Every structure is written in C-alpha cells, then in structure tokens.
Amino acid sequence: MAQLSPLLKQATPVLAERGEGVYLYDAGGRRHLDFTAGIGVTNTGHCHPRVVEAARAQVGTLIHGQYTTVMHRPLLRLVEALGDVLPDGLDTLFFLNSGSEAVEASIRLARHATGRQNIVVFHGSFHGRTMGAAALTTAGTKFRAAIGPLMPGVAVAPFPQAYRYGWDEDEATRFALRELDYVLATSSPVSDTAAFVVEPVLGEGGYIPAPPAFLEGLRERADRHGILLVVDEVQTGYGRTGRFWGHQHAAIRPDVLITAKGLASGFPLSAIAAPAALMGKAWPGSQGGTYGGNAVACAAALATLEVIRDENLVENAAVLGARLNEGLRKAAADHPEIGDVRGLGLMQACEFSTPDGEPDPAAAQRAHAAAAERGLLLLTCGAFGNVVRMIPPLVVDASQIDDALALWSDALGDAAAHGAAERDT
Numbered sequence: 001m002a003q004l005s006p007l008l009k010q011a012t013p014v015l016a017e018r019g020e021g022v023y024l025y026d027a028g029g030r031r032h033l034d035f036t037a038g039i040g041v042t043n044t045g046h047c048h049p050r051v052v053e054a055a056r057a058q059v060g061t062l063i064h065g066q067y068t069t070v071m072h073r074p075l076l077r078l079v080e081a082l083g084d085v086l087p088d089g090l091d092t093l094f095f096l097n098s099g100s101e102a103v104e105a106s107i108r109l110a111r112h113a114t115g116r117q118n119i120v121v122f123h124g125s126f127h128g129r130t131m132g133a134a135a136l137t138t139a140g141t142k143f144r145a146a147i148g149p150l151m152p153g154v155a156v157a158p159f160p161q162a163y164r165y166g167w168d169e170d171e172a173t174r175f176a177l178r179e180l181d182y183v184l185a186t187s188s189p190v191s192d193t194a195a196f197v198v199e200p201v202l203g204e205g206g207y208i209p210a211p212p213a214f215l216e217g218l219r220e221r222a223d224r225h226g227i228l229l230v231v232d233e234v235q236t237g238y239g240r241t242g243r244f245w246g247h248q249h250a251a252i253r254p255d256v257l258i259t260a261k262g263l264a265s266g267f268p269l270s271a272i273a274a275p276a277a278l279m280g281k282a283w284p285g286s287q288g289g290t291y292g293g294n295a296v297a298c299a300a301a302l303a304t305l306e307v308i309r310d311e312n313l314v315e316n317a318a319v320l321g322a323r324l325n326e327g328l329r330k331a332a333a334d335h336p337e338i339g340d341v342r343g344l345g346l347m348q349a350c351e352f353s354t355p356d357g358e359p360d361p362a363a364a365q366r367a368h369a370a371a372a373e374r375g376l377l378l379l380t381c382g383a384f385g386n387v388v389r390m391i392p393p394l395v396v397d398a399s400q401i402d403d404a405l406a407l408w409s410d411a412l413g414d415a416a417a418h419g420a421a422e423r424d425t
C-alpha cells in the first residue's frame with residue numbers, strides 16, 4: 001500500500017473536505033476559521049463562485065494548450081488584465097506554475113541580461129525549494145541543509161530586522177544598506193553582481209515588512225551599479241499588504257516582478273513581469289515548461305483579478321489589516337511572551353521571545369496548536385520558527401476578524417497554561 005512521505009509535516013490536524021470563503025470544513029463537519037489561506041493563496045476565499053464558474057467553463061472548452069505550441073485566449077486575456085495592475089513599464093510577461101519556477105526564471109533572465117553571475121539576497125529570505133531558489137533562501141537551515149552543493153554565485157546581505165537587532169527601523173535600515181555596500185565592495189563585486197532579489201515583506205523569514213527607505217536604497221544602488229532589482233511578490237501580491245503590490249509601500253519600481261500564489265486563487269500559476277527590452281534579453285528557449293500558462297489556471301486568474309477589483313479586496317486588506325493588528329497588539333499586552341506584533345495589511349504576525357529576548361519557538365508552537373484546537377488555523381514562520389502568522393483570505397469581514405481575535409486570545413491563555421504545566425512537570 002502506498003503512503004505519503006513521512007517527511008510531510010502537516011501544520012494542523014485538519015483533513016479538509018470543503019472550503020467556502022474564510023472557512024474550511026473537515027471530514028467530521030467541523031468548521032475551521034482559515035487564517036492560512038493555503039499559505040497566502042486563496043485571497044478570494046475558498047471556492048469563490050466566480051472563480052469556480054470561470055474554471056468550470058474553461059475545463060469544458062480547452063484544458064491545456066501549451067503556449068510554445070498553440071496560443072489560447074485565456075492567456076491572452078490574462079496578459080491584458082495584468083497590464084492594468086502591473087507597475088508602469090513592466091508590461092511583458094512570462095508564465096510558469098509555481099513561485100519557485102518563477103524565481104528560477106528571474107535568475108536566468110538576470111544572468112543573461114547582465115552577463116554577470118551573482119545574485120544578492122537578504123537574511124531571512126525565502127524564494128523556494130528548487131535548487132536555484134533554495135540557494136537564494138536563507139530563512140532557515142531546513143531549506144538548505146544536506147542538499148548541497150547549492151547554486152554558486154549567491155551573496156547574502158542583512159535585511160533590516162529592527163526588532164531582532166533591538167534597533168528602530170531607521171537604524172536597522174542604515175546598517176543593512178551599509179553592509180550591502182560592503183558586500184558589493186568585497187564578496188560580490190559590482191562587476192559580478194546581476195541582481196538584488198528581495199521580498200517587500202519577509203514571508204517565511206518572519207513577516208518583517210521592508211522599510212520603504214531600504215527598498216529605495218536598493219533601487220538607488222541598483223541604478224548606480226547597473227544591477228537589476230528583482231522583487232519577489234509571491235506572497236505579497238494582489239492586495240495582501242493593503243496595496244496591490246507590496247513594493248508599492250515604497251517609492252520604487254522593480255526591474256523584474258515575480259508573482260504566484262494569489263494570482264489564480266489556488267490553481268497553479270506564476271509569472272515574471274519585466275520591461276520588454278529586458279525580457280527580450282532572455283536566451284531563446286531557456287524559459288518555460290509544459291504546464292506554464294495553463295488555460296484553466298489563466299481563466300481562474302482572470303476571474304480572480306475581477307473579484308479583487310469588484311469586491312475592493314485591496315482596500316479591505318488595508319482596513320481589516322489595521323483592525324487585526326490593533327487586536328493582536330491588545331492581546332499581546334497581556335502576554336509578555338509576545339515580543340513583537342507587526343505586518344502590513346492582512347499579513348500580520350506575532351513574534352514569541354523568552355524573557356531575555358531570545359527567539360522562543362516552543363511558545364509559538366504552543367499558541368499555534370492551541371489556536372488550531374479552538375478552530376483557528378494559523379501558520380508559524382521565521383528563521384527560528386518563533387513567529388505565528390495570520391494570512392486570512394482577503395474576503396474576510398470585520399466580524400470574522402473579531403472572531404479570530406477572540407479565539408487567539410483564548411488560545412494564548414491555553415498555551416500559557418500548557419507552558420506552565422510543562423515547566424512544573
């Protein structure tokens with residue numbers, strides 16, 4: 001009898017039978033408030049009727065066309081629709097299936113276009129698990145250990161992690177940019193550096209928003225040195241942070257934008273976007289794959305973009321993100337094990353620390369498990385696993401945010417009691 005790999009580590013005990021909006025229903029009929037959204041994917045909620053209908057109609061018309069063989073309308077329509085929401089000038093797209101593949105495509109494009117080899121990433125980065133993307137990932141040893149040698153030509157510079165450094169955001173930003181200049185003068189000389197790859201909010205690395213001045217500092221250095229600024233919006237796109245794209249909290253325009261997750265509400269689809277002149281520098285035949293730009297996924301993506309627009313999901317994320325942040329701060333006031341509450345829009349997190357300010361993954365795990373028991377599904381993240389994050393679908397309403405906050409407050413009480421009981425035994 002076949003079985004799933006024992007390496008599969010399921011964050012919650014739920015066997016999901018059905019999803020509707022912000023809720024998942026398990027095999028026993030129990031309802032769970034899903035603040036994981038399939039790791040930031042189902043922004044339009046589970047099984048949004050317009051997405052379901054678009055996909056259903058496409059399945060009966062053309063499932064797969066393969067864009068290097070024949071073109072199909074859902075892909076052409078999606079290109080047009082994305083043109084309305086992409087930053088000015090990033091008007092040329094290439095489609096793949098997953099975030100990791102889009103990251104790989106951006107590495108190839110950056111190397112081809114600049115003739116330089118090195119990619120600079122930032123501490124706490126997560127860009128995926130394929131070999132190139134894993135080489136760009138520094139958010140924890142589990143993503144890198146025992147699989148090397150990884151792709152060479154990667155340099156790492158600090159990300160402004162104000163809370164962990166015990167600094168304010170300006171100090172952390174100054175430090176990170178100074179260290180980046182040092183990297184460019186030493187381990188990754190400018191003449192060898194093709195690109196900076198950066199997340200507007202560190203995702204798996206702990207939900208740490210990049211200070212706007214940091215992203216602007218990267219843009220300035222990229223311009224000065226002929227380096228490409230590649231922004232990985234896999235987790236931060238489609239309104240998640242309260243702006244359409246996460247980088248729009250800063251006054252920058254990327255050279256390459258990587259997108260996936262929320263693009264098609266759960267159908268596998270990703271893309272890179274760049275100006276035509278830059279995209280044209282990719283080596284012919286070097287990009288792509290069999291399923292990239294699948295017709296059903298493209299139809300679902302089109303419906304997703306319409307729902308985001310028609311239901312004002314970007315604004316909803318900004319307004320309800322502020323409500324969630326405020327509620328999390330109130331809850332944290334009674335729980336000293338929560339050292340920091342932070343996030344942008346509906347991408348919020350609590351970082352757990354010991355009384356000495358060290359990462360406390362055990363406390364985060366207890367809170368996460370207690371929340372799941374009460375019917376609130378969450379995820380952990382952070383290089384030390386000590387951050388609990390909340391990423392509800394963007395269709396969430398105020399009363400569901402308040403329900404989640406009430407469950408979270410109770411869960412923190414349960415977790416503190418469990419922690420005390422563990423210490424006593």
Ligand code: PMP
Nearest residue numbers: 098099100126127128203234235
């Ligand atoms: N980049 C970022 C910022 C991500 O958050 C992720 C997934 N968590 C990826 C890339 C990789 O995407 P995928 O899992 O679809 O390969």
